[in-house]
Amino acid sequence: MAPSTVPTATLNNGVEIPRLGFGVFQVPDDETAAAVTAALETGYRSIDTAAVYGNEAGVGRALAASGLPREELFVTTKLWNADQGYDATLRAFDASLAKLGLDHVDLYLIHWPAPARDLYRDSWRALERLAEEGRIRAAGVSNFQPGHLLRLMDGSALIPAVNQIELHPGLQQAELRTFHAEHEIATEAWSPLAQGAVLDDRSVGDLAARYGKSPAQIVLRWHLQLGNIVIPKSVTPARIRENFDVFSFSLTDEEMRAVAALDRGLRTGPHPDELN
Template identity: 90%
Template structure:
């Protein structure tokens, strides 16, 4: 499939991000290069990593070997909780950039608010500086709740372009998505398939049978139609290709409502108020 089949979401600062990207959470570094290479060969152009994943070097190797122009790639990484604070964040960014082998990243995120550390506003000032210097094309956050965002915005000179959050049919985050819409913050979904926990839902299975698709394809399609940016992860080439093949069908409004009824507060990861 051609990479042009992926629609772009225009962020609040005018930068465009592919709506469907490829995540490498929990992929060992020595497996990451092959997985990212398969994703790029499939047509993905947005790759999402993080310092804490320990696989930025593997991502960098795949990007370098791909031969693709840098302008055609969208690379996201994140600063870890232990590196929060103004100076520490700047140092962490330099380390990530070196690991990736790049001279800039397209999106840099504060990975978690880590409220007990109370450093995310200082970290955000560092991201504002990096954005001002052009070393990051867009700055954002991850796992921030409305209260964290309100506090961040009190003295921010830059509104986060993205908030990457756990989001899937079992955890639809309506309040947070409404806050994002009000403040022109794009919603990006991690764990978009709930690590498989929602794929056995009868309504998803029924839709998969109706469309001749896999349950994962139905859920990814649901994300896209909601307007979410979505970053499914796999290390299996066939699954990587399957997760990309989600543009040849459209769920009806009634089917979208049926999937909306699956929301039950199911978290596969920690609550953002509790991880520090």
Template identity: 85%
Template sequence: MTIPTVQLNNGIRIPQLGFGVFQVPDDQTTAAVAAALEAGYRSIDTAAIYGNEAGVGRALAASGLPREELFVTTKLWNADQGYDATLRAFDASLDKLGLDHLDLYLIHWPTPARDLYLDSWRAIERLAAEGRIRAAGVSNFQPAHLKRLMDSSELVPAVNQVELHPGLQQAELRAFHAEHGIATEAWSPLAQGAVLDDAAITAIAARTGKSPAQVVLRWHLQLGNIVIPKSVTPARIRQNLDVFDFRLTDEDMAQIAATDRELRTGPHPDQFN
């Protein structure tokens, strides 16, 4: 099975379907990532604040997979923003992961009250110029945050990873991304299960013989989103990857579009610091 890829604005390609480890304890992360790699995932998404970068690193090392086949993302935590602090945090993450470079490094939140994301971005630009990260991006940035960042730097974020699912479809933000060549990546792509009982989704699942989760992941893929579902259950890990043998119709897509309701499972980026 070949997972499709999305070309980022600097020319590198990221698998469109990856594996996330949010809220997975470090001592369970190694087994979960190992199961994901065995199932066929090659993109792994973690973050410093998750406390499981070391667990990810152990699984990557044990897999025996060539480094060039893997796409590894981690994120800078809020308390580590600022130019020098970002460089230190990056080194700490790289050490825990046991890697000599990252494929994608993200500023986790804009934290507007701290007002340090421009300094952090300058540090990330340096890391990119030095070849220590293949692509640079952000997470949870709103259009105003992105505009300010792009007005202050030459490097346009390759990715903005945001909460995105049928209950929170972020159409305005996705349109902004498309206009500026920023790839949209969805965290909480299943809304932590909150959208899986929606009538439109369960009806499509029944018609296609797929699970509601598979229908939602397929919806993301057809929108062009990069998606990183999380699970610690090997059967569910494999099931989340089994979404390339069917396609949603235009009517299906329209029905899911109609379920948008500003449903946030996480904090609002303008208020979180």
């Protein structure tokens, strides 16, 4: 396995997370082990899955087969909406852990606020317990808006370490990123390439030609220079390697502004207030 050369970010509880990870959203379970193995061989050490993806077992098979020490790996999974609630969260976590074949995960996220269910505060209490027991190294959320975060933190001693949100040049979520910074919550970007929707933009193409890189590499570099944690996905080994090769160049301030000009409120997934 290739050694990892990815810089890390320090979360608000002192845990370090690689700034570049590998996502497996929409990867069938029977293809997941091969994709994760290719990622680990490339040098990725952070793997992001979720209960609802149906591929935690595939991730677990790849991790077990890799031979890598557990302390070199950073594994994230997520609680699905139907499993929210205190006791249900604890049961769902046990199920995820069993599928992964692990005795702990590095980051456990509430996948969506699901506001109509109004159970995310109960789920958060369960995550607090899991953190106290050492079964998760860091607790966080995904797709939470400022109002959800404020309600979650009200009366809680534990502030989310991460909020994983849809974030790419077409949807930059500046207000939410500012909120994160004010509360020491790390911003992690899912769909960092907008499922390819921003890769044909002329300004991205011009930068790719200038640096001899792919449009995807330009966008991933933009994320990293913004300070985001980023988790691109692919099942193609060449693309997995390409997405990892983003540390050998830097964009100028002017070039960063050119990519930032692409913000247009483009969502590839549902709005967090609408999914329950």
